[in-house]
Amino acid sequence: MTEGRRAAVLGHPIGHSRSPALHRAAYALLGEDIEYGSFDLVPDQLGDFVGRVRDEPGWCGLSVTMPLKSALVPHVDRLAGHAISLGALNTVVFDRSDGLALVGHNTDVAGIVEAFRHAGVERAVSPVVVGGGNTALAAVAAVSELGARSVRFLVRSPERAGESIGLAERLGLEVAIEAIGGGARSLAGADVAISTLPPRAADALGAELSGLSADDGGPRVLLDAAYDPWPSALAAAWTGRGGNVLHGLEMLVYQAVEQIVLFTGREDARTREVIDVMCDSVGLPRRTR
Incomplete structure (x- = not known):
């Protein structure tokens, strides 16, 4: 040794x-x-x-x-x-x-992929990435590894998310971009979602998600990278709609x-x-x- x-x-x-x-x-x-x-x-x-x-x-x-x-x-x-x-x-x-x-x-990419796989997710069909910073870069690469052909971004500023959007395009993913405010309906339709925002930054999105009726769709698996405090408002809203939440840890x-x-x-x-x-x-x- x-x-x-x-x-x-x-x-x-x-x-x-x-x-x-x-x-x-x-x-x-x-x-x-x-x-x-x-x-x-x-x-x-x-x-x-x-x-x-x-x-x-x-x-x-x-x-x-x-x-x-x-x-x-x-x-x-x-x-x-x-x-x-x-x-x-x-x-x-x-x-x-x-x-x-x-x-x-x-190794963030492997961290995201393995977290989903250990939760039983083998393929991402309609993924949503919340945020556009460095962790979003890893999220984009991860959903690509999980077989996604497209990705929807919910971002505060499309300009600041340029690197993540560019990576998605280089990986051959069809890209859709939407503002976080008003984006809960799109989030609710995701089979795989990854929130890359810092603590409390997605609280308003969580409140919006909680306000959707059950007819708006049922979320499946969310990975919330912000793990302190826990549960986040977004994680609580997701769970409240019957979805599975993966702790950022x-x-x-x-x-x-x-x-x-x-x-x-x-x-x-x-x-x-x-x-x-x-x-x-x-x-x-x-x-x-």
């Missing part, structure tokens, strides 16, 4: 992050001696931070959350996988196979699983036992299938 290995989550604010609990639970079960911490950083601090960790021994990986997913891209040596097409990362691996290279990955669990595989090379991090202890560490019911 290699000693002295380190990993951490970066973001601002960072005190609420559940990543340390998830990673530490997995490493304990796997018998991996990795110290996992957290750093509260804003984009202007990234240059100094990355320069420092390049020179420190033992680093194997970084988890990256808001507002750093795009800001960190210029500071890595190359991108891999979904990070290339999304232009945003949530993971940095310290690759020492030939010198040192910092490699950016995006489920996405966090499955994206962390893929980070752990990248940090350790351990494919068995994807096993039921590891996922179960990670769910336990953040108070989620065990949802393995």
Whole structure:
């Protein structure tokens, strides 16, 4: 066992992050001696931070959350996988196979796909993505992986959602764009919905959804990435209409699983036992299938 290995989550604010609990639970079960911490950083601090960790021994990986997913891209040596097409990362691996290279990955896509699959969703037919930021990029790639041929965006500003809309078009998805205000009827018709908005930002949409009659359609599965406070107003409205809600922490669990595989090379991090202890560490019911 290699000693002295380190990993951490970066973001601002960072005190609420559940990543340390998830990673530490997995490493304990796997018998991996990795110290996992957290750093509260804003984009202007990234240059100094990355320069420092390049020179420190033992680093194997970084988890990256808001507002750093795009800001960190210029500071890595190359991108891999979904990070290339999304232009945003949530993971940095310290690759020492030939010198040192910092490699950016995006495991948010896998986190969304696996959360839906563990809930029994194998295909997205009429998906709706609420929001247009960095998490929406991952949501678009995820619904594409789930076989969608189209996607409807509910956004506050189409201009600010340009990158997500552009990605959908590059992936060959037919795109529809609608304002969030007044968008509850479209949301109600979705078989798969992903809200990528920050906490409380979808409260008005939730209130609008609650006001629809049952004849307006029944939602199926919603993943709400905002998990604090919980349930969100949107999640409560969705459940009230008989829909299935996936806690945002489920996405966090499955994206962390893929980070752990990248940090350790351990494919068995994807096993039921590891996922179960990670769910336990953040108070989620065990949802393995």
